[in-house]
Amino acid sequence: MNVFRLSGDVSHLLAILILLMKIWKTRSCAGISGKSQILFALVYTTRYLDLFTSFISPYNTAMKVFFIASSYATIYLIYLKFKATYDRNHDTFRMEFLVLPVLVLAFVVNHDFTPLEILWTFSIYLESVAILPQLFMVSKTGQAETITSHYLFALGMYRALYIVNWVYRYYFEGFYDLIAIIAGVVQTVLYCDFFYLYVTKVLKGKQLTLPA
């Protein structure tokens, strides 16, 4: 565990808390893509099946349990508790366009052809593109609430910090995982356009709006 990895995890935790707080405090999930949240729940569920097979540390276990539980809690808030506020007309990205190609890729490019390893690989690939329905929704409506942009920024920073962590681990531990690195870079690149808008608009006190 190095400082970049820890900061990445904290950023990830913060993103989830920001999202849950936003929905809970405003009693509304307007502007939030339920589809991205379903994909994230699928990501955590398929990746953390190793909770049953290997123990790494209390920290590791606690974080995994939190990520799984919070992702289902978010889905509950969007699709049940506050479903009247869910903006389904703007959440039109087709999940199967992401899930199916990623599933095929996980079967073809993996470290080991075993059920758990293929599911882990699937979750890594899926995570890299799971935010697309949310970004698609923002681009469709042309705007995002400031709190939603804070959520997206924290979520993007999480994988960006993981990249720094991988560089660190490569140099100091000789460790690298090409599947995680390539997927992580793809994931981070998807946020670049958003990062630019966040820095030039949201940090200057303006709402995030896209040029028409």
Add this chain to the structure above:
Amino acid sequence: ADADVAHDEL
């Protein structure tokens, strides 16, 4: 090395 990757990250 890339072989035998242990998934110790989240």
